[in-house]
Amino acid sequence: DVKVTQSSRYLVKRTGEKVFLECVQDMDHENMFWYRQDPGLGLRLIYFSYDVKMKEKGDIPEGYSVSREKKERFSxxxxxxxxxxxxxxxxxSWGGVGELFFGEGSRLTVL
Amino acid sequence: GQQVMQIPQYQHVQEGEDFTTYCNSSTTLSNIQWYKQRPGGHPVFLIQLVKSGEVKKQKRLTFQFGEAKKNSSLHITATQTTDVGTYFCAGPGGSNYKLTFGKGTLLTVNP
Known part of the structure; x- marks a missing residue:
């Protein structure tokens, strides 16, 4: 069974803290993505990566950065x-054709 | 950049009524995908359409891809409470490496 695993389902952080969200896929996919979902705004692409150490800005990259040191992991x-x-x-995670596989999501609250 | 518009944003129906959501792209698409996200869940792939004018069915769901490959629709016949969720369309987003999602249509069904 293919899987995209996100490290935390729920996080609560304070303003100014550094936050890491980790994602691991077991499908040997080249492409990985981070989206943000807010009510009424749909899925907005933050960053994506099409290869190890390669990254591209999505539609809303400000305030975020990413890391792809290994193929299976995108932070x-x-x-x-x-x-x-x-x-x-x-x-x-995406193999380049066909469907995207999503993780369960990480709900972040910043106080 | 490429935009994918989806309407309506919300749709509330009585169980047994039909439902349709529409997706329009600012550019011609090589393919279009549809996803469903149940409340509290993550988007799950439903189908991909590739050919101009293509129609595909999955039980009570009918998917169409326009002749010009710039629009698509999802029609559900005789909705059931299990159809509740947000339906997203997505198309290649001006890059070989990513998909652009519509904002989704949230369907609620009154039993």
Missing amino acids: LILESASTNQTSMYLCA
């Missing part, structure tokens, strides 16, 4: 969390 980093980054974060 989203909030250098200094702010309250407007409270959201649901979804990681996805």
